[in-house]
Amino acid sequence: MTPAEIRAAVIDILETIAPDEDLSNLDDAKEFRDQMELDSMDFLDIVMELRKRYRVQVPEEDYENLVSMASTVSYLEPKMAETPAE
Amino acid sequence: MALTHHQYTPPALPRIVLTGIGLTSPNGNDLASHRASLLEGKSGVQDYEIRYVGKTLAGICDYDALRYQNRREVRRGTRAGSIAIYSCNEAVANSGIDWENLDKSRVGIYLGVTEHGNVETENEVYELSQFDYDISVWNHFHNPRTVANNPAGEAALNMGITGPHYTLGAACAAGNNGLIQGAQMLQLGQCDFALAGGVSESIHTFGIFASFKSQGALAEHSDPTKASRPFDVDRNGIVVSEGGCVYTLERLEDALARGAHIYGEILGHSINTDATDFVLPNPERQSQCIQLALQRAGITPQDVDILSTHATGTISGDIQEVSALRKVFDESCKVSINNTKSFIGHCMGAAGALELAGNLPSFVDNVCHPTINVDQLDDECAIEGLILNEAKPLDDVRYIVNNSFGMLGINSTVVIGKFST
Numbered sequence: 001m002t003p004a005e006i007r008a009a010v011i012d013i014l015e016t017i018a019p020d021e022d023l024s025n026l027d028d029a030k031e032f033r034d035q036m037e038l039d040s041m042d043f044l045d046i047v048m049e050l051r052k053r054y055r056v057q058v059p060e061e062d063y064e065n066l067v068s069m070a071s072t073v074s075y076l077e078p079k080m081a082e083t084p085a086e
Numbered sequence: 087m088a089l090t091h092h093q094y095t096p097p098a099l100p101r102i103v104l105t106g107i108g109l110t111s112p113n114g115n116d117l118a119s120h121r122a123s124l125l126e127g128k129s130g131v132q133d134y135e136i137r138y139v140g141k142t143l144a145g146i147c148d149y150d151a152l153r154y155q156n157r158r159e160v161r162r163g164t165r166a167g168s169i170a171i172y173s174c175n176e177a178v179a180n181s182g183i184d185w186e187n188l189d190k191s192r193v194g195i196y197l198g199v200t201e202h203g204n205v206e207t208e209n210e211v212y213e214l215s216q217f218d219y220d221i222s223v224w225n226h227f228h229n230p231r232t233v234a235n236n237p238a239g240e241a242a243l244n245m246g247i248t249g250p251h252y253t254l255g256a257a258c259a260a261g262n263n264g265l266i267q268g269a270q271m272l273q274l275g276q277c278d279f280a281l282a283g284g285v286s287e288s289i290h291t292f293g294i295f296a297s298f299k300s301q302g303a304l305a306e307h308s309d310p311t312k313a314s315r316p317f318d319v320d321r322n323g324i325v326v327s328e329g330g331c332v333y334t335l336e337r338l339e340d341a342l343a344r345g346a347h348i349y350g351e352i353l354g355h356s357i358n359t360d361a362t363d364f365v366l367p368n369p370e371r372q373s374q375c376i377q378l379a380l381q382r383a384g385i386t387p388q389d390v391d392i393l394s395t396h397a398t399g400t401i402s403g404d405i406q407e408v409s410a411l412r413k414v415f416d417e418s419c420k421v422s423i424n425n426t427k428s429f430i431g432h433c434m435g436a437a438g439a440l441e442l443a444g445n446l447p448s449f450v451d452n453v454c455h456p457t458i459n460v461d462q463l464d465d466e467c468a469i470e471g472l473i474l475n476e477a478k479p480l481d482d483v484r485y486i487v488n489n490s491f492g493m494l495g496i497n498s499t500v501v502i503g504k505f506s507t
Contacts, residue, residue, distance in 0.1 A: 019157035048225065
């Protein structure tokens, strides 16, 4: 997956987890929490969906990498480089 | 000889009245539409398909879940929780109480369920099977979704209620039992405003369909609207349904003080136990349950205007209930007997509360809704007073008795009186 494809995949997961949010103006540099309603259980949901959809494991000590879209994509890039785009 | 305790007479207890109703049933999402469907003979049973069982029938609700929850909350919670949230909010709105200024620490929620947790557990195990039983995909929401207090707990969370919340497991008697518990807690002064009734999400668990099927008690019919047919000679089992019905209950003096509309008064109730079988009912205990409720209400069988039966459409269960009724009511009684499951199927934990709700407008319009789908009355279910297929005008409805029975021999009867000071 390219970084753009990974971003699209994360957006798709966020749309599932937070279906009431408008993500069209998401600022990749800003933290998710500052732009949308996300609690700790939602973050666990993001991790779960990455595991279920793409078999990507995110260990607890790496959760801090999922704070913004930019940091999430750069964290996932090496893990998902070989993942085929859907 | 059994040791008998002296007959305890409780002190005079506050009178409890019903001041609001919120419901979703397979044939209506508020009392007015549900009642209209009962008078028009409109069923809510449809074709349905569920994992492993395949094509079957069910009573399905189409209430607007997004009226009181956003999509994220619906996704996070359970169907029973969503039904509870809808029914509780609707009941509060219907009651006309000044909800904003009500002390939420003095509000209690008491909801009956037949079962809880099967839906989520089945779904999670199915997901697990899709991932080669890798336990790391098990959802972190499983526990809050399946704890036994879930439906009432979700409603409390949604509405900011900080008083007690109880979810009562009582098989198919649960709707009545929620109502009884709410009344008792008001009488004990544990709360000042009670939300009480029952909910069911049971159509979303294949296990309940499969178990009834294995037991030979799952209804089948080429026309879904004719599948639920208590007392008919061709009945062949239960139609599983979802639904919810919640009442706002208040002590009479509080209701009068705020000028509340009063749907009826809880005059008496009883809960007893067969202690004879896992599944088969015991008419002797059922009749004792009805008699005890009447006695506590201070009325006789001759006073009863409408009796709402529990009958589910199984061969033996319907006969057993009629047999229990024969022990209580004789030819000197004027009672009209009906059944709601013939329209909407068996709403499980919500059944008792819903079946009562559909009859309450009789205090105003003096009409008894019928039991439908009786093309040929089973001789063994023939009892004087059965209202078959067509609604019947009555003279002056003052007392309604509501039966709800469940597995492991739990019986419950509630007596509601037309309100008068």
